Amino acid sequence: GQQLNQSPQSMFIQEGEDVSMNCTSSSIFNTWLWYKQDPGEGPVLLIALYKAGELTSNGRLTAQFGITRKDSFLNISASIPSDVGIYFCAGQRTNAGKSTFGDGTTLTVKP
Amino acid sequence: NAGVTQTPKFRVLKTGQSMTLLCAQDMNHEYMYWYRQDPGMGLRLIHYSVGEGTTAKGEVPDGYNVSRLKKQNFLLGLESAAPSQTSVYFCASREGVSFHNEQFFGPGTRLTVL
Numbered sequence: 296g297q298q299l300n301q302s303p304q305s306m307f308i309q310e311g312e313d314v315s316m317n318c319t320s321s322s323i324f325n326t327w328l329w330y331k332q333d334p335g336e337g338p339v340l341l342i343a344l345y346k347a348g349e350l351t352s353n354g355r356l357t358a359q360f361g362i363t364r365k366d367s368f369l370n371i372s373a374s375i376p377s378d379v380g381i382y383f384c385a386g387q388r389t390n391a392g393k394s395t396f397g398d399g400t401t402l403t404v405k406p
Numbered sequence: 407n408a409g410v411t412q413t414p415k416f417r418v419l420k421t422g423q424s425m426t427l428l429c430a431q432d433m434n435h436e437y438m439y440w441y442r443q444d445p446g447m448g449l450r451l452i453h454y455s456v457g458e459g460t461t462a463k464g465e466v467p468d469g470y471n472v473s474r475l476k477k478q479n480f481l482l483g484l485e486s487a488a489p490s491q492t493s494v495y496f497c498a499s500r501e502g503v504s505f506h507n508e509q510f511f512g513p514g515t516r517l518t519v520l
Contacts, residue, residue: 299448337410337496337511338449345506383448391456392437392500392509393464396448 301384301397309405314371316382316400323364324386328394329356332381341382342369374404408432410512412497418518419487427482427515429497437500438480439464439509440472442493449496455480456503487519 301318308314318327326345330338342353344360344367351358357370367386371378381401385394413428429438436457441449441464451464455474469491471483480499484491494516498509 301448335513337498337513339511340508343506343508385448390503391454392439392507393451393454394449394509395465396441396450398446398448 299384299386299395299397301400303400304398305401305403307403307405308374310374310376312374314374314378314402315368316384317366317368318384318386318397319366320386320395321365324388324395325364326387327358327360327367328385328387329358329367329369330383330385332383332399334380338383371402374402376404376406378402379404410497410499410510412495412512412515414515415513416516418520419484420520421488423487424483424485425487425517426484427495427497427517429480429482429499429512430478431480431497431499431510432478433499433501433510434477435499435510436477436502437507438474439498439500440470440480440482441496441498442466442491443496443514444493452482452495487517489519491517492519493517 329341332338342358349360355372381399384397410431439454440452443449453472458477494514497512500509501507
């Protein structure tokens with residue numbers, strides 16, 4: 296199946312620091328999605344990107360859809376303890392909503 | 407409005423046993439999905455449905471069957487459970503065909519096969 300390479304696998308940062316994570320693929324996607332998953336829960340959508348080159352913000356979160364349509368990044372500015380969790384990227388090729396997920400970035404924020 | 411609910415939350419099976427996981431959504435969504443999540447990995451699509459009475463295979467369909475007899479319910483069946491099916495199973499639903507429609511996930515079912 297298709298693979299999404301998500302990095303880094305984990306991050307340990309101090310409260311207030313900025314965070315950056317990214318996803319790359321060998322093939323193109325028409326939609327890039329970023330999710331956050333808290334322990335024992337399902338993923339929750341943070342940001343959705345629909346056009347190559349698109350840059351979208353949601354509060355302290357900013358994500359971009361790469362020009363080649365094969366990559367995306369997510370930035371979190373001024374991290375806070377509640378940002379702790381696992382962040383997943385996901386790509387979709389068709390409008391059927393079938394998502395291919397990366398393996399996640401586990402974020403730990405030290406107060 | 408409960409969103410997406412999954413039953414049961416936890417289950418332990420012995421190899422060879424069968425079981426059915428139930429997903430229900432009260433948002434009148436057309437599309438529903440079953441994913442599995444293994445430790446340290448992202449979600450992988452097992453089967454999905456684009457409407458009542460329809461089902462289609464995802465990335466990892468082997469060993470699973472699904473049914474969508476009612477629009478609000480999507481059932482995932484394991485006919486003969488294997489230890490490799492130990493995982494957390496997530497159901498999701500989506501309003502319709504537009505790229506802009508968000509998938510909403512349930513809280514998951516943690517299945518252990520001994």
